[in-house]
Amino acid sequence: MRLVLKFGGTSVADIGRMRHVTSIVAREVQAGHQVAIVVSAMAGTTNQLVRWVEEASPMHDPREYDTVVSTGEQVTAGLMALLLQDHGLTARSWLGWQIPILTSALHAKARILGIEGKALVDSMMRGEVPVVAGFQGVAPDGRITTVGRGGSDTAAVALAAALKADRCDIYTDVDGVYTCDPRIVPAARKLHTISYEEMLEMASLGAKVLQTRSVELAMKEGVAVQVRSSFTESEGTMVVDESRVLESEVIRGVTYTRDEAKVSLFKLMDQPGISASLFGRLADAGINVDMIVQTNAGGDGRTDMTFTVTRSDAARTKAILGELKQTLGYDALDIRQDVSKISVVGLGMRSHVGVAKKMFETLADKKINIQVISTSEIKISVLIDDVYTELAVRSLHTAYGLDNGTPVL
Ligand code: ADP
Ligand code: ASP
Numbered sequence: 001m002r003l004v005l006k007f008g009g010t011s012v013a014d015i016g017r018m019r020h021v022t023s024i025v026a027r028e029v030q031a032g033h034q035v036a037i038v039v040s041a042m043a044g045t046t047n048q049l050v051r052w053v054e055e056a057s058p059m060h061d062p063r064e065y066d067t068v069v070s071t072g073e074q075v076t077a078g079l080m081a082l083l084l085q086d087h088g089l090t091a092r093s094w095l096g097w098q099i100p101i102l103t104s105a106l107h108a109k110a111r112i113l114g115i116e117g118k119a120l121v122d123s124m125m126r127g128e129v130p131v132v133a134g135f136q137g138v139a140p141d142g143r144i145t146t147v148g149r150g151g152s153d154t155a156a157v158a159l160a161a162a163l164k165a166d167r168c169d170i171y172t173d174v175d176g177v178y179t180c181d182p183r184i185v186p187a188a189r190k191l192h193t194i195s196y197e198e199m200l201e202m203a204s205l206g207a208k209v210l211q212t213r214s215v216e217l218a219m220k221e222g223v224a225v226q227v228r229s230s231f232t233e234s235e236g237t238m239v240v241d242e243s244r245v246l247e248s249e250v251i252r253g254v255t256y257t258r259d260e261a262k263v264s265l266f267k268l269m270d271q272p273g274i275s276a277s278l279f280g281r282l283a284d285a286g287i288n289v290d291m292i293v294q295t296n297a298g299g300d301g302r303t304d305m306t307f308t309v310t311r312s313d314a315a316r317t318k319a320i321l322g323e324l325k326q327t328l329g330y331d332a333l334d335i336r337q338d339v340s341k342i343s344v345v346g347l348g349m350r351s352h353v354g355v356a357k358k359m360f361e362t363l364a365d366k367k368i369n370i371q372v373i374s375t376s377e378i379k380i381s382v383l384i385d386d387v388y389t390e391l392a393v394r395s396l397h398t399a400y401g402l403d404n405g406t407p408v409l
């Protein structure tokens, strides 16, 4: 078999942890597999690099941001290659531009466009272990790019696709994908399998165990992904096609994110074209709008509109809405950061009624007010006051029968 193994920050946090990783790699090589590995920066390193960039220049040039923040992975790749050599394996490091991993020029959140896999395949054929620096690539103009926070997952899946690997193992600090973040819900249960669709929703709604783009890519390219721990031997979670999911709960997961800000416009003009100019301008500025609600017009030709944007886009959103004040004719603008989005995800929602009812009743029971609601075929999300995040998540986890030890619904 050909395997791509990805090791996240905590799995390579120090030389001792990296030495442990070499034994995992050696085990797979001894089992007769061809192995390529993808490494993250050592735990905390990327955050430190980002802080330095922000201290040096708050409105920084994203090309130089990438030059700085991509270095963490270079350090790990070199150290891992040395440790693997020390362990008796033939290994060398590969940086994004050396392979190359070609990306778009959208610095700090570039997309992987293609990977030239031949050199790595040749290397594996010779019995070597390529150690690839995750997170980084090279733009068409030759400059170094990074592919967004958590992007080593995507680098690993893209590499697995390019190398036609049989499986991509994502080694992290939890032993699989859980029904909820186990740091917040101690009763969370490990899933043996999860469908690409559910994993995609969970990742994009806050479960950062996999970067969203990595799941999208795995689904598109049919890459078999396993999430497992470098700290224990236990079997991980396989991300698979819907038809291969073993469990049958209606709801598979509960997620939360504090990444959004709530924007409210009061007494907006209620006439054709207003939403188009509002959301058109935000889209042109690359600002992603998520949940939207508009209240019923009160008969005075005015309406209120509430929507959410990514928290880091809040300041730009405010500036754009300021420019649009005349066009939209609103009275007041309010932007709040103290909100959190809670979601329940599950393919079973397609064929079961009452899922939304249970969510609303559970939150009402805890006296948690719902500010905005949005739904899709396999998820329901609500926006609530940030202080109730943990209470909401735990109550929903229990209400849907997901707590460890309760029978599967
Ligand atoms: P790495 O550095 O290995 O990439 P991350 O910190 O990016 O690791 O992702 C692993 C973390 O994801 C876990 O420590 C856990 O707190 C968090 N997480 C959030 N939601 C989930 C979930 N549903 N299942 C498992 N882990 C989750
Ligand atoms: N080191 C990068 C980050 O912390 C990429 C990754 O680990 O996936 O975001």
Ligand code: MG
Pocket (backbone or CB within 6 Å): 008, 150, 153, 208, 209, 210, 211
């Ligand atoms: Mg990660």
